[in-house]
Amino acid sequence: MKKTINVAAAVIYVNGMFLLSKRLDHQHQGGKWEFPGGKIEDGESTEQALVRELKEELNIDVTEQSHFMSLSFEYPEKHVNLHFQLVTDFSGKEQGVEGQKVEWFTKNNLIKLTFPDANVPVVNKIKQLT
Numbered sequence: 001m002k003k004t005i006n007v008a009a010a011v012i013y014v015n016g017m018f019l020l021s022k023r024l025d026h027q028h029q030g031g032k033w034e035f036p037g038g039k040i041e042d043g044e045s046t047e048q049a050l051v052r053e054l055k056e057e058l059n060i061d062v063t064e065q066s067h068f069m070s071l072s073f074e075y076p077e078k079h080v081n082l083h084f085q086l087v088t089d090f091s092g093k094e095q096g097v098e099g100q101k102v103e104w105f106t107k108n109n110l111i112k113l114t115f116p117d118a119n120v121p122v123v124n125k126i127k128q129l130t
Protein backbone atom coordinates (compact mmCIF):
# COMPACT_ATOMS: atom_id res chain seq x y z
CA MET A 1 0.00 0.00 0.00
CA LYS A 2 1.09 3.55 -0.69
CA LYS A 3 2.40 5.59 2.22
CA THR A 4 0.37 8.51 3.52
CA ILE A 5 2.28 11.45 4.94
CA ASN A 6 1.03 14.51 6.76
CA VAL A 7 2.96 17.69 6.09
CA ALA A 8 2.99 21.15 7.64
CA ALA A 9 4.13 23.88 5.22
CA ALA A 10 4.44 27.63 5.59
CA VAL A 11 3.15 30.39 3.37
CA ILE A 12 5.50 33.00 4.84
CA TYR A 13 4.08 36.40 3.94
CA VAL A 14 5.78 39.39 5.52
CA ASN A 15 5.96 42.99 4.23
CA GLY A 16 4.20 42.02 1.03
CA MET A 17 6.75 39.35 0.08
CA PHE A 18 6.75 35.54 0.19
CA LEU A 19 9.68 33.48 1.47
CA LEU A 20 10.26 30.24 -0.43
CA SER A 21 12.95 27.63 -0.58
CA LYS A 22 14.08 25.40 -3.40
CA ARG A 23 13.92 21.64 -2.94
CA LEU A 24 17.25 19.91 -3.39
CA ASP A 25 17.63 17.86 -6.55
CA HIS A 26 17.73 14.52 -4.74
CA GLN A 27 14.47 15.15 -2.84
CA HIS A 28 10.95 14.16 -3.85
CA GLN A 29 9.79 16.82 -6.38
CA GLY A 30 13.42 18.01 -6.39
CA GLY A 31 14.49 21.28 -8.00
CA LYS A 32 11.07 22.87 -7.51
CA TRP A 33 10.24 25.82 -5.26
CA GLU A 34 8.32 24.95 -2.10
CA PHE A 35 6.65 26.35 0.94
CA PRO A 36 9.14 25.44 3.68
CA GLY A 37 8.07 22.65 6.00
CA GLY A 38 8.01 18.91 6.37
CA LYS A 39 6.45 15.84 7.88
CA ILE A 40 4.34 16.07 11.00
CA GLU A 41 5.68 13.59 13.56
CA ASP A 42 3.61 11.41 15.88
CA GLY A 43 2.17 13.40 18.76
CA GLU A 44 2.81 16.78 17.14
CA SER A 45 0.20 19.33 16.16
CA THR A 46 0.45 21.02 12.77
CA GLU A 47 1.54 24.24 14.52
CA GLN A 48 4.27 22.46 16.50
CA ALA A 49 5.56 20.67 13.41
CA LEU A 50 5.71 23.94 11.50
CA VAL A 51 7.70 25.66 14.24
CA ARG A 52 10.14 22.73 14.40
CA GLU A 53 10.57 22.41 10.63
CA LEU A 54 11.18 26.13 10.08
CA LYS A 55 13.79 26.13 12.82
CA GLU A 56 15.48 23.10 11.23
CA GLU A 57 15.30 24.31 7.63
CA LEU A 58 15.57 28.11 7.89
CA ASN A 59 16.79 28.74 11.45
CA ILE A 60 13.87 31.05 12.19
CA ASP A 61 11.40 31.15 15.08
CA VAL A 62 7.77 31.43 13.98
CA THR A 63 5.81 33.85 16.18
CA GLU A 64 2.52 34.19 14.23
CA GLN A 65 0.73 31.48 12.28
CA SER A 66 -2.84 30.74 11.25
CA HIS A 67 -4.51 28.13 9.08
CA PHE A 68 -4.38 28.93 5.36
CA MET A 69 -5.58 25.77 3.58
CA SER A 70 -5.33 21.99 3.62
CA LEU A 71 -5.29 19.70 0.61
CA SER A 72 -4.65 16.09 -0.31
CA PHE A 73 -2.76 14.87 -3.32
CA GLU A 74 -1.96 11.49 -4.80
CA TYR A 75 1.60 11.25 -6.10
CA PRO A 76 2.58 8.01 -7.86
CA GLU A 77 4.80 7.19 -4.84
CA LYS A 78 2.75 8.49 -1.92
CA HIS A 79 -0.37 10.17 -0.70
CA VAL A 80 0.23 13.57 0.92
CA ASN A 81 -1.99 15.62 3.21
CA LEU A 82 -0.61 19.14 3.11
CA HIS A 83 -1.52 21.63 5.83
CA PHE A 84 -0.50 25.14 4.82
CA GLN A 85 -0.15 27.68 7.59
CA LEU A 86 0.08 31.42 6.93
CA VAL A 87 3.10 32.81 8.79
CA THR A 88 2.96 36.56 9.20
CA ASP A 89 5.81 37.08 11.64
CA PHE A 90 8.99 35.35 12.77
CA SER A 91 12.23 36.21 14.50
CA GLY A 92 15.76 35.53 13.34
CA LYS A 93 17.38 35.77 9.94
CA GLU A 94 16.42 33.12 7.41
CA GLN A 95 19.13 30.88 6.00
CA GLY A 96 19.19 27.69 3.95
CA VAL A 97 20.37 25.39 6.72
CA GLU A 98 20.29 22.31 4.48
CA GLY A 99 22.12 24.04 1.62
CA GLN A 100 18.92 24.95 -0.18
CA LYS A 101 18.28 28.26 -1.93
CA VAL A 102 16.02 30.59 0.06
CA GLU A 103 14.51 33.68 -1.56
CA TRP A 104 11.85 36.36 -1.13
CA PHE A 105 9.38 36.81 -4.01
CA THR A 106 6.62 39.23 -4.87
CA LYS A 107 3.29 37.59 -5.65
CA ASN A 108 3.75 38.34 -9.35
CA ASN A 109 7.07 36.52 -9.40
CA LEU A 110 5.90 33.66 -7.18
CA ILE A 111 3.12 32.69 -9.58
CA LYS A 112 5.65 32.16 -12.40
CA LEU A 113 7.66 29.57 -10.45
CA THR A 114 7.46 25.78 -10.66
CA PHE A 115 6.05 24.13 -7.51
CA PRO A 116 5.42 20.49 -6.59
CA ASP A 117 2.44 19.06 -8.49
CA ALA A 118 0.23 19.13 -5.39
CA ASN A 119 0.53 22.89 -4.99
CA VAL A 120 -1.87 24.18 -7.67
CA PRO A 121 -4.73 25.03 -5.25
CA VAL A 122 -2.52 26.86 -2.78
CA VAL A 123 -0.89 28.94 -5.51
CA ASN A 124 -4.37 29.77 -6.81
CA LYS A 125 -5.41 30.95 -3.36
CA ILE A 126 -2.28 33.11 -3.10
CA LYS A 127 -3.15 34.69 -6.46
CA GLN A 128 -6.34 35.95 -4.85
CA LEU A 129 -4.59 37.63 -1.91
CA THR A 130 -4.63 41.40 -2.12
Ligand SMILES: Nc1nc2c([nH]c(=O)n2[C@@H]2O[C@H](COP(=O)(O)OP(=O)(O)OP(=O)(O)O)[C@@H](O)[C@H]2O)c(=O)[nH]1
Pocket residue numbers: 007008009027028029033034035036037038039053080082116117118119
Ligand atom coordinates in the same frame (compact mmCIF):
# COMPACT_ATOMS: atom_id res chain seq x y z
N1 LIG B 1 7.60 21.33 2.40
C1 LIG B 1 6.80 21.15 1.37
N2 LIG B 1 6.53 19.89 0.94
C2 LIG B 1 5.70 19.77 -0.11
C3 LIG B 1 5.11 20.89 -0.75
N3 LIG B 1 4.32 20.44 -1.76
C4 LIG B 1 4.42 19.08 -1.76
O1 LIG B 1 3.85 18.32 -2.54
N4 LIG B 1 5.25 18.67 -0.76
C5 LIG B 1 5.60 17.27 -0.51
O2 LIG B 1 5.46 17.00 0.87
C6 LIG B 1 6.52 16.17 1.34
C7 LIG B 1 7.25 16.99 2.39
O3 LIG B 1 8.37 16.36 2.71
P1 LIG B 1 9.75 17.00 3.08
O4 LIG B 1 10.75 16.40 2.19
O5 LIG B 1 9.74 18.48 3.18
O6 LIG B 1 9.80 16.38 4.53
P2 LIG B 1 10.82 16.60 5.65
O7 LIG B 1 11.23 18.04 5.65
O8 LIG B 1 10.18 16.02 6.85
O9 LIG B 1 12.12 15.84 5.21
P3 LIG B 1 12.55 14.39 4.84
O10 LIG B 1 12.17 14.18 3.41
O11 LIG B 1 14.04 14.47 4.99
O12 LIG B 1 11.89 13.45 5.79
C8 LIG B 1 7.39 15.84 0.13
O13 LIG B 1 6.98 14.62 -0.43
C9 LIG B 1 7.07 16.97 -0.83
O14 LIG B 1 7.24 16.61 -2.18
C10 LIG B 1 5.41 22.19 -0.29
O15 LIG B 1 4.96 23.21 -0.80
N5 LIG B 1 6.26 22.27 0.77
Ligand SMILES: [Mg+2]
Pocket residue numbers: 036037038039057
Ligand atom coordinates in the same frame (compact mmCIF):
# COMPACT_ATOMS: atom_id res chain seq x y z
MG1 LIG C 1 11.10 19.78 4.28
